[in-house]
Structures are given as C-alpha cells and as structure tokens.
Amino acid sequence: MIVRIDFMHFVLIDLEWNNTYGRKTKRFINEIIEIGAIMLDGDLKEISRYSCFIKSQIGKKLRGSVKQMTHITKEDLDGGIPFTKALSELRRWIGGCENTVVTWGDGDIRVMIENYRYLNGLEVIPFLSNYANLQGYFQRVMKTSPARQVGLGAAAEMLGIDTGEYALHRAIDDCELTAECFRKIYDKDLFREHIIKCDSDFYGKLSFKPFIINNINSPLIDKSKLSHNCEICGAQAKMLSEWKYTNRYFRALFYCPNCDKTTKVGVSFKKLYDGVETKKSSVAVSVVPEEDSAAKVM
Template sequence: MQYIVMDLEWNTAYSKKLGGFINEIIEIGALALDEQLQETKTFSVIIRSQVSKRLQSRVKSLTHLTNADISHGVTFREAVERFTAWLGDEDNTFLTWGDGDIRTLVKNCACFLELPEIPFLHHYVDLQKYCQSFTDAANSGQQLGLSAAAVKLGIDPDVYPHHRALDDSRLAAACLLCVFDQKRLSQAAHWCDKPFYERLSFHPYYISDINSPLVDADAFRCVCDVCGGKVKKEKNWKYSNHAFRAVFYCQKCDRRFRVSIQYKQLYDRLDVRKTYTEITNAPESIPVKAEKSEA
C-alpha cells in the first residue's frame, strides 16, 4: 500500500460548451509515500488548457506559471494516462488538502474524458480535515488553509515557497508526518464508491418552509433564555436570511429577544442552529446565546 499526496493547480475559465465556469486543471503534482511515510517517487505534469489559453492573474502570481508554460503542456487525457502509469498497480490511499481538488478532478474527468468517476481513485482521505482534527481549530467550523495548518503544526511553510502542485504536495505531506496515526488515518479514509460521489456533488441547502417534515415543531416553542419562564410571541415566525425569526417578550424579566432557528440540510445530517438575540434600544443587537444541535 502506498499513500499518494496530490495537489492540483487550476485556472477558472468560462466554457461556452458547458455554459458556465470550469476550474480547468493545469498542473498535477503528487508524491508517493510508503507505509513508513518515506517518499518513494514524485510526479509533476503541466496540462495544456483547452477552455482558456490565458491564465488568471491570481494563478500566475501564485504559481509563477506563464501562458507559455501552459501552451507547452500535455492534454488532460495524456496527463491522466501518465499519472495512472506512474501510480502503478499497488493499492493506494489518496490524500488531498480539502476535497476541492477532488471535486475539480471529477468535473475535469466528466468534461474532458466523459468519465463519471475519477479512474484511479479508490480510497481517499481529506487531509485538511484529518490534520485539522489534531489542532486547536478542530471544532471551529472554519477550514484551515494549508499554510495556516502547517504553522499550527510547527512547520515553517516558507520552506516550501513556490505553490506549484508538487511543492504544495510536499508541504501537505509534511503536515501528515506531524500527525500520523495509522488508526485515525484509516478511520478518516473513504472508499470512492457511489455514495462518495453523491456526497461530493451534494449541495447543502437551507430549509425555508416552516411546514417541512424536517422542521421540528418543538423547536419553535420558546421560553425565556434567562429565567426559563413563559414568554409572549410579539412577532410571528418569518423566514429571512436563511433562518426563521420571531420576537418574544418575557414579562418577568421585562426583556425582548429575537429567536432565530436555522435548518441546514447537509448530505447525511440536518444542522440546526437556534440563536437568541437580546433586543435593546441600542442600534445593534448582539447575539447572547447560541445553541447548536444536530438531528
């Protein structure tokens, strides 16, 4: 078994054929690690873009790649063939920093190869999620960028300054080395089966219909969050800004507060957030208490 740490560079371009924007892959970089995490080989290829010949200035300044570099690249098909040959027959676990690269690869395989899945991907770990779970940002809800995570893990990201696909793979591999735990890593790994692709293409959405069967009526029965006593509803539930909102008055505390309840449907769970906001005469109200629960 080998670990493959992979990173992609891509350029966002408008495709007339697709009638929308696509992140077109312009470079694949990867390195292979054996089970003791020793680097065994590296891979790097530049891809000739088909949708747009011009790189975005953001991409140029980040990667130092030029339009000329890209024009000398190989086709996406050839890059995938070379990469597959480089991978060899050994079983592998792929690791990328966040699943953005995998989403992009799925779209590029669909667009340029007419393949519904990534042909060489069988076993996958989101390295960003995995590494972040070892840091103090584990439950923060924010997603650490590669450099920020490296700093938290005690690595100097400036040792890997170039932001080319192989350099970023090296930095990601260095992060993995800091927090390698075979058991936790295998728990974080997914088989790239049908549900894996369904999850990748799922777009989370907010529930805006108060009569939806997913909405729990009990959540809308509110008490005062200070005294726990009965409250009077002054303004009925209204949906705005992705949440149901209503205003309540507690006679005992002589205070008014707004309750917001947000239902966000994720692929495999419903995320429910209930927030109480004090209503004062001050121009801006600040949230005083937030509860988060998962159903």
C-alpha cells in the first residue's frame, strides 16, 4: 500500500475510561468517559484539538481508581454529552481530509470499537480509515523489547521530555504528550510502514481475544509438536504417559532408551488471530521408566 503521507493529517486520540458492568453483554466493559484528540499536519504542527466528557450510559458509578488516576468527577461526566453525540462531533471535527488515527498502544482503539458496538450497535467506526500504533513504532525506533509495552510516561522520559507540566491520564494532556513523543521520533518513511488500513482484517484482529487451547484433540493443534526428540542423541523418545493438561500446558513423560533418560515435556498452544503460538519446555527427571513410577511423577 502506498500512503501519501505528506498531505495526511494525523489525528492523535486518547481516551479515559471507567470499567463497569454491562448488563446487555453480561460482562465488564470499559466505558469511555473522556475523549481527547489533537490533529497534526504532515509536519506534525497542531491544526486543532477536540475534547469532551462523556455522560455515562452504562456505569452509574466512577471507580475509585479511575477518580484517583484521572481526577475526573461524577459532576464532570454529568455535564458531558452522550457517546453517540461525542462521536459524531469527533467525526465532523476530523472532517474529510485523508488522515491516520494515532494512539499510544492499541487499547484505546479496542475500547472505542467495543463502545461503538455496545452503544451504537455498529461494527466499524465511520471515521477510521487508517490507523497507527505509536507505541509499536516507538518500540521499534528505540529498539526496546517487544515483550514489554512501554507506557506513555516512561516513553516521554526516555525521550528526555519533561512530563512535569502534563496532567498525565487526562485525555488532552496525554494527547499533547503523545504529540511531543511523536515529533521526537518521527521519520516519514519509517512511520509510513506502521500505517495500516482499517479493513475487516484490522477489526478482526482487534476484536480477537487470544486463548490457550486446553483440548488435546483440538484441530488447531499441530500434532507434530506432540512428539519429543531426545536432547542428547536426537532420537525420537518414547512416550511414557498420556498428555495431561495442567496450568496452560499439556504435560507428558518421554524416555530415550539410547541414553536411558526420562524427560518431562510440556507443550502450550495459544490461539492468536493469525495462527497458533507454541511453547515447549522440557526437564530431565530421574525416574525408572515404568508406567507406575511415571504416573507418580506426573
């Protein structure tokens, strides 16, 4: 995909939310209570900004932790506007210019999709055509471990930005700080690679909740992962016990007659949106390779 990035507007969005019980879906939902947005031109200069409080429709009470972190009060929300109105205002504010929505981490965009579905019954967000996760981009530029997500405040500090003047965890301040970070690490050609089209694949991926497979007969499991080769001689080891599922892993004992070695093998399968992630562990155990003793070790 060729993105014409020079004439593009970047719409930085930050949300504050309140975790509350949704009676409609009978599970907890993060209800958006504040929206902050800053629009930047292709040179990352601010064009305009938008912010509002959302009058809550799902949750009646603000969680203590949310009040403490954001300093948002019930009165603020009572003076706010309904979600649907806020989103149509936001849409009008964004306008028709080619744009990319940018957030720090994909949590905010997931929550926005969830709120849209819950409150408007819509599966897609009308103003969302391109999206970029600035956190992912930051971690690539700064070469931090992909296993650990870097929060906005920590990122700002790493970039030498004084966070003292920002009220962290208030939507518009977080947007400002996001913009500051963005300016420090922006490289047109590199950033272009992080812009993705908001197609059905995008929504599928964001709505998907990864899960651990706990049924050994699941067709999702690659059966070749269920054998074990001896770590010393490489020969295929003999399975001594059935696979047993405990604590996210299938576990079984294997024995290599060449080396007279018993190994406890664990295999874990996690279903992701686009594939299955497999993890394997093995520990040598000192046990006589008989069915009885094998059962005891398990």
